[in-house]
Amino acid sequence: xxxxKKRTILxxxxxxxxxxxxxxxxxxxxxxxxxxGDQFLNNPRTEAYVKAHxxxxxxxxxxxxxxRQDLGDxxxxxxxxxxxxxxxxxxxxxxxxxxAASAKDKETAERKLEAVKVEERTADGRLSLxxxxxxKPVDDGSVKLGYVLxxxxxxxxxxxxxxxxxxxxxxQGDVEIASYSDILELTGVSGYVAVDASYGSLYLSGIKGGxxxxxxxxxxxxxxxxxxxxxxxxxxxxxxxxIAGSIAADAESGSLHLRDTTGPVRIVGRGTALQxxxxxxxIDVSTDSGDAxxxxxxxxxxxxxxxxxxxxxxxxLPFPVEPAxxxxxxxxxxxxxxxGRWSIDVQAVSADIILHAKPSLQQAxxx
Amino acid sequence: MGFRKLFAKELRSVLPLAVVxxxxxxxxxxxVLYKSPVWDDDFIMVMSLFLxxxxxxxxxxxxxxxxxxxxxxxxxxxxxxxxxxxxWKVMTAKLxxxxxxxxxxxxxxxxxxxxxxxxxxWDEVSAAEDMTELVPAMLNLALHTFWMYxxxxxxxxxxxxxxxxxxxxxxxxxxxxxxxxxxxALWLVLRVTPLLSQLLGWMPDIFYGGASxxxxxxxxxxxxxxxxxxxxxxxxxxxxxxxxxxxx
Numbered sequence: 378x379x380x381x382k383k384r385t386i387l388x389x390x391x392x393x394x395x396x397x398x399x400x401x402x403x404x405x406x407x408x409x410x411x412x413x414g415d416q417f418l419n420n421p422r423t424e425a426y427v428k429a430h431x432x433x434x435x436x437x438x439x440x441x442x443x444x445r446q447d448l449g450d451x452x453x454x455x456x457x458x459x460x461x462x463x464x465x466x467x468x469x470x471x472x473x474x475x476x477a478a479s480a481k482d483k484e485t486a487e488r489k490l491e492a493v494k495v496e497e498r499t500a501d502g503r504l505s506l507x508x509x510x511x512x513k514p515v516d517d518g519s520v521k522l523g524y525v526l527x528x529x530x531x532x533x534x535x536x537x538x539x540x541x542x543x544x545x546x547x548x549q550g551d552v553e554i555a556s557y558s559d560i561l562e563l564t565g566v567s568g569y570v571a572v573d574a575s576y577g578s579l580y581l582s583g584i585k586g587g588x589x590x591x592x593x594x595x596x597x598x599x600x601x602x603x604x605x606x607x608x609x610x611x612x613x614x615x616x617x618x619x620i621a622g623s624i625a626a627d628a629e630s631g632s633l634h635l636r637d638t639t640g641p642v643r644i645v646g647r648g649t650a651l652q653x654x655x656x657x658x659x660i661d662v663s664t665d666s667g668d669a670x671x672x673x674x675x676x677x678x679x680x681x682x683x684x685x686x687x688x689x690x691x692x693x694l695p696f697p698v699e700p701a702x703x704x705x706x707x708x709x710x711x712x713x714x715x716x717g718r719w720s721i722d723v724q725a726v727s728a729d730i731i732l733h734a735k736p737s738l739q740q741a742x743x744x
Numbered sequence: 745m746g747f748r749k750l751f752a753k754e755l756r757s758v759l760p761l762a763v764v765x766x767x768x769x770x771x772x773x774x775x776v777l778y779k780s781p782v783w784d785d786d787f788i789m790v791m792s793l794f795l796x797x798x799x800x801x802x803x804x805x806x807x808x809x810x811x812x813x814x815x816x817x818x819x820x821x822x823x824x825x826x827x828x829x830x831x832w833k834v835m836t837a838k839l840x841x842x843x844x845x846x847x848x849x850x851x852x853x854x855x856x857x858x859x860x861x862x863x864x865x866w867d868e869v870s871a872a873e874d875m876t877e878l879v880p881a882m883l884n885l886a887l888h889t890f891w892m893y894x895x896x897x898x899x900x901x902x903x904x905x906x907x908x909x910x911x912x913x914x915x916x917x918x919x920x921x922x923x924x925x926x927x928x929a930l931w932l933v934l935r936v937t938p939l940l941s942q943l944l945g946w947m948p949d950i951f952y953g954g955a956s957x958x959x960x961x962x963x964x965x966x967x968x969x970x971x972x973x974x975x976x977x978x979x980x981x982x983x984x985x986x987x988x989x990x991x992x
Contacts, residue, residue: 383988384913387910387913387985388910388913388914388921390928391910391921391924391925391928392924392928393928394924394925394927394928394929394931394932395924395927395928395931397928397931398927398928398930398931398932401931401935402931409931409934409935410934412934412938413934413937413938415938416937416938416941416964416966416967417963417964417967417968418961418962418963418964419949419961419962419963419964422949422962423960423961423962426960426962427960430960
């Protein structure tokens with residue numbers, strides 16, 4: 378009996394513990410886990426130690442200049458730096474850079490500072506600039522670099538940046554940027570722009586000359602571009618507004634939002650949420666596992682042809698959604714909005730097509 | 745069969761798993777080496793270090809459960825119960841064998857990584873970092889992280905053993921009881937550890953150093969000691985249940 382009694386007590390204890398744990402987690406939620414985690418770190422002592430061992434810092438500002446002559450291309454490479462690129466008022470390339478080195482004591486900080494310099498290499502009309510410390514690339518968290526580069530008009534700019542903050546403004550010439558985990562702002566560029574960015578947050582505006590943009594796991598807002606846009610997106614979130622030129626996009630996961638563009642649009646999407654509104658141009662969209670939403674102003678006029686397999690076509694437009702004659706299970710919609718000026722061809726697989734009509738202003742006022 | 749013989753027997757039973765895992769790790773590291781020109785450095789670290797370390801802990805906890813499960817399944821539990829060895833010694837022998845496998849696997853992963861992957865990247869790494877400053881900090885981080893990780897695995901193994909044996913107290917719904925015991929025990933530890941740790945506030949702190957002074961942290965030793973003692977408590981309790989209460 379004692380045997381069975383002890384067993385009963387044990388099992389009852391387990392049941393009580395389980396019940397208490399459910400109630401505790403239900404009411405206290407993450408507090409329980411925070412309290413467990415907080416007990417490990419000695420916060421006051423850690424903060425006091427960090428404060429007492431604040432590193433000594435040494436800073437310097439330096440400037441380099443080159444006459445343009447036979448140079449056609451400037452390339453700057455940076456890790457964890459701030460880069461600002463502007464147009465030079467004359468034919469001189471200027472690089473103004475600041476170096477901040479931190480270390481346990483002032484003497485070591487000064488020594489680190491002296492070791493850092495921007496090395497230049499010229500080959501085939503390209504001036505390549507990269508910071509080194511004792512001949513090795515600078516990728517040390519205790520050394521921070523900031524660059525201001527002035528580049529003459531008509532020169533090509535190439536940038537490679539990681540974990541930095543990059544602004545390019547008012548440059549006349551082609552621009553090529555390879556970016557990793559940066560905040561990137563590019564404005565007022567007259568030339569062809571090619572951006573290959575991963576894990577970044579980008580703002581591109583006022584580009585005249587076209588854009589080739591590769592986006593991996595990043596966010597981008599692109600507006601006021603004149604020229605063709607080629608976009609490749611992998612789990613990226615991209616907004617395009619005010620584009621005058623064709624748009625060709627290949628997107629996987631993430632989202633793509635086009636608004637107020639002029640020119641043909643061709644999109645292939647896989648798992649990408651698409652939204653197109655106020656497009657003045659022919660539209661060809663093929664989407665798999667990503668819903669496509671269209672906002673179509675009546676004033677523009679569209680000839681619609683939509684088909685959805687394993688998905689629905691949802692619209693308040695007065696066009697019937699009919700099953701395909703070949704028993705493929707597709708839903709089809711065809712119709713003309715307004716003058717039918719632009720053609721819209723949408724093919725969706727495992728995704729919905731949503732069509733909204735935007736009445737013209739006159740009609741809206743009348744209502 | 746004494747404790748040492750029991751430990752050796754348990755070690756032999758987990759050896760095949762350890763060998764297969766070791767071979768898989770080497771193959772994984774060669775695969776990562778082959779793909780390293782294409783993959784990001786962060787992804788390489790995840791695939792070659794983080795994932796194997798995580799997997800070795802999962803395997804250790806799974807092996808701890810399976811050790812007990814197989815005793816009942818193959819009826820060798822009768823032999824174990826008949827032995828003149830205290831229950832807590834039986835549990836300790838099993839746990840020690842799995843922990844030994846875990847420690848050896850962790851070391852194997854580190855050695856394999858160093859020989860296959862780090863060697864090919866050494867020039868690049870040493871060029872980018874000041875090694876005289878980095879090595880002591882990295883050693884500090886590695887050693888402390890290792891024993892903390894081992895402690896976490898020891899704790900989980902002790903709780904898994906306890907939960908399994910609670911399941912053997914009943915004839916039906918064993919799985920439900922195992923799960924309930926596991927969750928209940930975890931909750932109890934989450935609740936009790938902060939209170940008990942305060943009693944050990946007098947213990948010296950652990951300096952958990954980073955690559956620079958700004959990255960350094962001081963950790964209370966008390967919670968780790970409490971976790972260790974609780975693990976011992978669970979091992980003793982499991983031994984008690986094993987000896988006195990379990991249905992066979």
